[in-house]
Amino acid sequence: MASFEENTSQYSLIQTVLEGNAGDMDEKEREAVDHIKGDKVTQPVISLSYNTASIVAGADETFNAIRDYLEERDIDARLNVIGSLGLITAEPLMDVQLPGKARVTFSNVFPEKVSDILDAVFNNIIPKEYVLGQHPTDLHEPWENIAYVNELPFFQTQKRLILKNCGRINPGSIDEYVVHGGYRSFLMAIRNYTPEEVCTLVEDSGLRGRGGEGYPTGKKWKTTLNAPAEKRFLICNAGESDPGAFMERMIMEGDPHSLVEAVAIASYAIGAQKAYIYLESEYEMACRRLQNAIDQARDYGLLGHDIFSSGFNLNIQLHQGAGAYVCGEETALIASIEGKRGMPRPKPPYPSHRGLHNQPTVVNNMETLLNVPVIVRYGAARYKQTGTDKSPGTKVFSVSGKIERSGLVEIPMGVSLREVVYKIGGGVPDNKGLKGLLLGGPAGGALTYDHLNTRIDYEELKQLGCTLGSGAVVVMDEHTCILDTVKYYMHLLEEESCGKCIPCREGTRRMHEILENITKRPEEENGSFTLHRFKGVINLERLAHVVQDTSLCGLGQRAANPVLSTISAFRQEYEEHIFERKCRAGVCQELSTFYIDVDQCTGCTICAQKCPTGAIVGSAKKPHFIVQERCIGCAICYESCKFGAIIRK
Amino acid sequence: MDRDKLKKILERYPFVERENLIPILQDIQYEQGYLTEEAVKEVGNYLELPASKIYSVATFYSKFQFQPRGKFHIKLCSGTSCHIKGAARLEKKVYNLLNIMDGETSRDGMFSLEIVTCMGGCSLGPVMALNNRYFTEVTEDKLEEIIEDYKENEE
Numbered sequence: 097m098a099s100f101e102e103n104t105s106q107y108s109l110i111q112t113v114l115e116g117n118a119g120d121m122d123e124k125e126r127e128a129v130d131h132i133k134g135d136k137v138t139q140p141v142i143s144l145s146y147n148t149a150s151i152v153a154g155a156d157e158t159f160n161a162i163r164d165y166l167e168e169r170d171i172d173a174r175l176n177v178i179g180s181l182g183l184i185t186a187e188p189l190m191d192v193q194l195p196g197k198a199r200v201t202f203s204n205v206f207p208e209k210v211s212d213i214l215d216a217v218f219n220n221i222i223p224k225e226y227v228l229g230q231h232p233t234d235l236h237e238p239w240e241n242i243a244y245v246n247e248l249p250f251f252q253t254q255k256r257l258i259l260k261n262c263g264r265i266n267p268g269s270i271d272e273y274v275v276h277g278g279y280r281s282f283l284m285a286i287r288n289y290t291p292e293e294v295c296t297l298v299e300d301s302g303l304r305g306r307g308g309e310g311y312p313t314g315k316k317w318k319t320t321l322n323a324p325a326e327k328r329f330l331i332c333n334a335g336e337s338d339p340g341a342f343m344e345r346m347i348m349e350g351d352p353h354s355l356v357e358a359v360a361i362a363s364y365a366i367g368a369q370k371a372y373i374y375l376e377s378e379y380e381m382a383c384r385r386l387q388n389a390i391d392q393a394r395d396y397g398l399l400g401h402d403i404f405s406s407g408f409n410l411n412i413q414l415h416q417g418a419g420a421y422v423c424g425e426e427t428a429l430i431a432s433i434e435g436k437r438g439m440p441r442p443k444p445p446y447p448s449h450r451g452l453h454n455q456p457t458v459v460n461n462m463e464t465l466l467n468v469p470v471i472v473r474y475g476a477a478r479y480k481q482t483g484t485d486k487s488p489g490t491k492v493f494s495v496s497g498k499i500e501r502s503g504l505v506e507i508p509m510g511v512s513l514r515e516v517v518y519k520i521g522g523g524v525p526d527n528k529g530l531k532g533l534l535l536g537g538p539a540g541g542a543l544t545y546d547h548l549n550t551r552i553d554y555e556e557l558k559q560l561g562c563t564l565g566s567g568a569v570v571v572m573d574e575h576t577c578i579l580d581t582v583k584y585y586m587h588l589l590e591e592e593s594c595g596k597c598i599p600c601r602e603g604t605r606r607m608h609e610i611l612e613n614i615t616k617r618p619e620e621e622n623g624s625f626t627l628h629r630f631k632g633v634i635n636l637e638r639l640a641h642v643v644q645d646t647s648l649c650g651l652g653q654r655a656a657n658p659v660l661s662t663i664s665a666f667r668q669e670y671e672e673h674i675f676e677r678k679c680r681a682g683v684c685q686e687l688s689t690f691y692i693d694v695d696q697c698t699g700c701t702i703c704a705q706k707c708p709t710g711a712i713v714g715s716a717k718k719p720h721f722i723v724q725e726r727c728i729g730c731a732i733c734y735e736s737c738k739f740g741a742i743i744r745k
Numbered sequence: 746m747d748r749d750k751l752k753k754i755l756e757r758y759p760f761v762e763r764e765n766l767i768p769i770l771q772d773i774q775y776e777q778g779y780l781t782e783e784a785v786k787e788v789g790n791y792l793e794l795p796a797s798k799i800y801s802v803a804t805f806y807s808k809f810q811f812q813p814r815g816k817f818h819i820k821l822c823s824g825t826s827c828h829i830k831g832a833a834r835l836e837k838k839v840y841n842l843l844n845i846m847d848g849e850t851s852r853d854g855m856f857s858l859e860i861v862t863c864m865g866g867c868s869l870g871p872v873m874a875l876n877n878r879y880f881t882e883v884t885e886d887k888l889e890e891i892i893e894d895y896k897e898n899e900e
Contacts (some may be wrong), residue, residue, distance in 0.1 A: 152866030152879045185868040277780035339862050340825030377771060377808060378861060418767055418806030435766035437805040496867035503868070534825065570825045584828050594805075735885075 102161050106132070110274050110396065114283060114404075133275045135235050137195045140218070143262060144205075145189040147180045147349040148381055149342070153473075154206060155188040161207035162190070165214055179350020181263030183250055186228055190262070192217050198238045201245055205227040213552035250501050250520055255482060257490050258466045259506045262350035270392040273353040279398055281469035286292040286406040289472075294365035295321055298468060300476035302488040306564065307333065307424075307461035310487070310554040314701045316458060318656040319448040320366045323456040330363045330371040331452065333429060334382075334462040335417045338537035339588065340568035343494045343504050344462050348375065348382035352389035358465040358611055360399065361472060366458050372433055373462075374423070377416035387414055415584040421592035425649045426459035428594065439594045440649035462618050463492055463567070483509035487553045491564060497534075497571035500525050505553070514548040517571060532665065536565020539654035540579070543663030549571075561661045563654070577683035578666045579673050583611040585658040593651065600652030603643035607659055610636050614673050617686035617729050633674055637663060686729040688744045694719040696741035703733035703742065750776060751784060755791050766792060770803055779810040807848075815850045815857030817895050820874040824863035831884075835871055836860065838839035838885045842892055855899065856892070 109125055121129070130136040140164060146155050158517075166173055181189055186203035190213070193199040200222060202213055209226055216223045222239050229245035230238060245251060256262075265272040273279070285294050294644040299314025301518045320328055334355070336344045348355060355373065368478040390412050393399045401409050415433050423429045423438040430452050432438035451457025467489055471479045480488045487509040493516065496502040500522030507516065513533060516691040517523065524530050532544045541562035544552065550556055557564060572581070593599060596602045610632035619627060640656035640663075647653045663670060672678045679687045692703075692712075704712040704720055714720030722733070734742045746747070754772045758765040775785050780803060782796075789796045803809040819839065823832055836858075840846055843856050850857040866872040869881035873888070880891060 148864065150867060152864060152872055152881060153869060161808075187868075339823060339828070340867070342824075342863055342867065345863075376862075416768070416771055417808075418771060419808035420806050432767070433764065435763035435802065437802055439805075494867070496824075497829050501868075502826070537825070568825065570829065572829065576829050581825075581829065584825070584833070637753075 103377060105269075105392070105395075106271055109356075109398065110271050113274055114279060114398075116283075120539055129275050132269075132271050134193070134199075137193055137236070138150060138732055139195065140171070141176055141191075141193045141199075142173055142214075143176040143178045143191040143193075143266075145180050145187060145191075146177045147346060148379075149180055149184040149346065150187040151191065151381075153184075153187040153204075156188065157207045158188045158205050159209065161210040162214070165211055171218070177266055177268065178264065179262045179267050180346050180504065181245075181500060182259060182346070183228075185501045189228065191231075191237075194218075194220075196237055198233045198236045199231040200239060200242065201228040201231070202226045210318075217696050249522065250503070250505075252509060253427055253515055253520055254506050255490055255508045256506050257470045257482070258354070258463070258492060259347065259351075259504065261354060262347060262504070265351065265532075267350055267352055268388060270353060270389070271395060273351070277473075278353055279357050279393075280470040282357045282364075282398065283404060285361045285472050286364055286403060286408050291321055291365050291367050292318075294361065294472070298365065298475055301467075301471045301479045302476075303464065303467050303471060303479075304487060304554065305461055306463040306491065306567070309563065312525075313460065316460075317362070317366050318446060319446075320456045320458045323449050325456045327370070327453075327455045328366055328368040329452045329455060329457040330359060330366060330368040331429060331433065331457060331459045332359050332362075332371065332373045332428075332462050332465055333424065333426070333459055334373055334375040335423060335429075336376075336566055337416060338421075338424075338539075338566035340496055340534070340537055340570045341494050341566040341635055342496075343492045343567055343587040344375075345379050345382050346494075346504050347462070347466065348379070348386050352382075352386045353393070354391050354466060354469065355462060356384065356389045356399075356412065358468050360393075360410055361467050361468050362458070362460060363410050365411075366456075368458070369411065371410065371412045372415045373412060373451075374415045374417060374429055374433065381487070383416060384412065390414065420594070421588070422594045422649070422651050425651055428649065429459060430457065437457060437594070439596045440651075442648060484551070484553050486555060491567065493567045493569050495521050495569045495571070497569075498524050498528070498573040498576065499571040509553055510551050512548065513543065513552065513569075516552075516569060517548065521571065524571065524573045528575065531572045531574050531576055532578070534570040534572065534581065535562050535568070537568045538589055539563065539650070539657055540565040541657050542581075542665050543661075544665045547665070561657065561664070563657075567655075575681050575683070577679050577681040578662050578669050579611060579615050579679070580681075580683045582658045582662050583608065583615065586611055586655075589651070589655045593655070597646075597648040599643045599646040600648065600655060603639060603647070603652070604655050606632075606639060607636065607643070607656070611640075611659075614670075615679070615684040618677070635649075682744060685731050688729055688731070689724065690720055690722055690727060690731070690734055691743045691745065692720055692731070693741045693743055696739050698739055698741070700738070702736050702738070706732045706736050708732065748787075751787055752896055755788070758900060761792055763794070765793065766794070766799065766802060767806075770799075770809060774809060777815050779812055810848065812850055814855070815854050815855050816899075818857060819858045820861050820864065821858065822862075822864040822866070822872040823860045824870070826867040827863075827872060830870045833869065834885060835873065835883060835888055838888050839892075842889060845872035855896070 188205050190202045190205040191199050212228050232244050295317045303313045304310040334344050345512045359371050399410050403599050420438045423432045425440045428438040428440040447457045490508050492506045530545050534542050589607045590604040593600045593604050613629045627646045640659045644656040677687050699717040701716050709726045711723045712720050756761050786796050843851050845851050845858045847860040864872045871883045873880050873883050
């Protein structure tokens with residue numbers, strides 16, 4: 097697969113483009129630029145979306161099928177790799193561009209479809225059943241009667257400032273990034289502005305940290321820039337270990353150079369000569385592509401010593417995390433980079449004064465930084481036109497769960513959640529009802545159907561006890577049990593708590609225990625079990641508040657969010673579980689009771705054989721019965737019955 | 746792990762800095778799949794750190810392993826989306842079938858299990874991977890079939 101991702105570089109040409117000496121280019125060079133940019137196409141170009149999401153969906157096989165197709169028929173076409181357009185439900189995506197014609201995207205291109213699609217396209221026919229849409233263009237002739245990609249419901253509401261290159265360019269090629277306007281903001285910053293001016297620009301733009309609380313980024317930078325020190329550091333936190341969040345990985349896989357550029361500008365602005373990008377080692381492809389981008393940028397003189405004769409030196413290092421959720425917290429992240437256990441420490445002193453190696457350090461979330469090149473390029477005033485007054489700009493979400501179209505979405509701040517779920521996401525599949533949303537992973541919160549008109553904006557969400565957090569939007573339908581989900585989050589937080597402070601270490605464990613007890617089958621109704629259970633229930637809310645108020649770091653402080661927000665949003669369901677021992681979604685297996693429909697049962701004995709506790713009795717060819725006292729609610733009988741004779745209540 | 750390989754890894758980090766500890770351990774794990782006692786001691790000598798300090802760091806992070814992986818390494822996604830679609834039951838199923846939990850290797854060295862946060866297949870969940878092959882929309886029955894398949898092919 098190596099040759100597939102390789103790219104030839106056109107060093108001198110790109111240097112000319114970067115230097116901005118477009119006037120000096122001769123005809124041939126100009127043509128080469130058009131060629132890289134895709135404005136001029138002389139041979140068919142087939143681009144396959146190749147990233148983690150598409151590989152899971154089977155992109156490797158699709159790639160082989162395309163290659164075989166071209167080889168067998170001896171077609172001279174260029175095979176290109178691109179990132180993801182964001183619509184992961186439609187992966188693997190394949191783009192085809194014929195000379196003089198607009199680029200067309202096909203969805204769910206599985207190996208068996210490849211020859212069908214390519215046969216038709218090479219005969220100038222677009223097979224409508226496989227097409228997603230065509231890309232709007234002035235330079236090429238559009239296809240007739242084919243929808244435009246940007247007019248599809250999934251893309252229509254989106255405004256792609258950060259994602260503009262994702263799914264469009266080859267992530268392995270610095271040349272493609274540069275001809276699409278890349279690194280221009282960085283060069284503009286180091287040539288035209290002082291670090292102070294860049295900080296002011298970002299401050300004026302009103303950019304706020306996308307990681308959680310929304311602290312003004314420009315202000316943070318200025319504090320660091322003005323702190324007296326020999327060295328300063330920039331750390332980009334690209335390690336999203338939130339379950340349900342995948343947008344940072346997809347951006348790094350689809351457009352790694354944009355992150356390198358953003359980190360470079362931020363480092364210049366705070367006077368750092370060394371920057372770290374922290375990401376999870378689990379993200380192998382993202383690591384590889386990012387390292388490749390850093391190496392390419394260094395080869396082109398965009399990193400290293402005296403960058404483009406500006407006197408600015410910068411070194412970017414990739415730091416792979418070793419699996420610790422708590423490292424999302426900035427002080428823990430710093431400890432981890434220093435080679436220690438990733439445990440947070442009390443603040444102040446803030447990292448802006450004493451961070452990595454006791455030097456002033458800025459820790460920024462990756463998405464925050466990605467906004468910076470846009471701000472430098474277009475200016476603060478124009479940037480502010482997007483979004484709301486207090487929260488300018490866009491926000492990237494990963495939408496998943498029980499939803500028709502899941503994927504990577506970038507929308508202006510202020511758009512309502514309803515639009516995200518129904519318009520962009522296409523609603524809940526199979527005509528099931530929407531129960532609610534989980535926003536921002538374990539640290540975020542839950543919203544019900546009634547909250548759908550909430551606008552995405554720091555203040556509005558805060559009022560509901562939610563944060564933007566990691567940007568994960570998980571949609572739940574009526575078959576999702578809220579207690580099961582909270583239990584899942586609590587289990588994760590319990591495991592990931594670093595254990596340094598007691599409220600978080602013991603509190604998360606206790607909350608998990610209480611939730612377990614609520615969803616457990618009662619062992620004995622009269623003994624201490626019930627007492628224990630109710631003691632927990634009574635204390636759950638108070639415990640959550642204590643953990644929230646007394647924990648050392650953000651992980652603990654927000655660990656109570658899932659409990660508190662779901663209690664306020666789905667109180668009735670809690671009560672059903674507690675008082676009626678009923679799970680309306682049928683997920684909490686231990687709370688369901690099973691009966692055998694005597695009319696349906698054929699006496700095949702399968703259930704009796706499979707039952708682990710011998711709770712099913714009866715003789716062959718006669719209806720069986722379940723002895724409720726012995727049943728543990730494992731549902732094996734329910735699943736193994738071929739006649740639908742077992743009823744769950 | 747032979748000493749030459751380890752030496753080569755250490756040579757990549759010419760400066761004796763604690764900052765290099767995690768990257769070195771990651772390189773060792775990448776090469777041989779897990780961390781051995783000898784390797785940890787050797788790294789300690791190199792970075793001038795006691796082995797206890799290194800273990801204290803290595804055990805804190807969930808990605809470091811101290812026993813070899815199985816011939817077939819199962820990765821199960823436990824992302825929220827996969828969870829909602831029933832991934833938790835798959836973990837139990839693996840336990841029932843192979844008697845291994847997260848981070849463990851079966852006694853015969855054939856299978857090992859790792860629970861990962863997200864594999865990026867949220868729309869196709871629950872997702873699992875066996876070595877480098879991906880399986881989507883995995884149910885308990887499908888999981889059993891897959892494992893039986895691999896077992897049979899091995900025999």
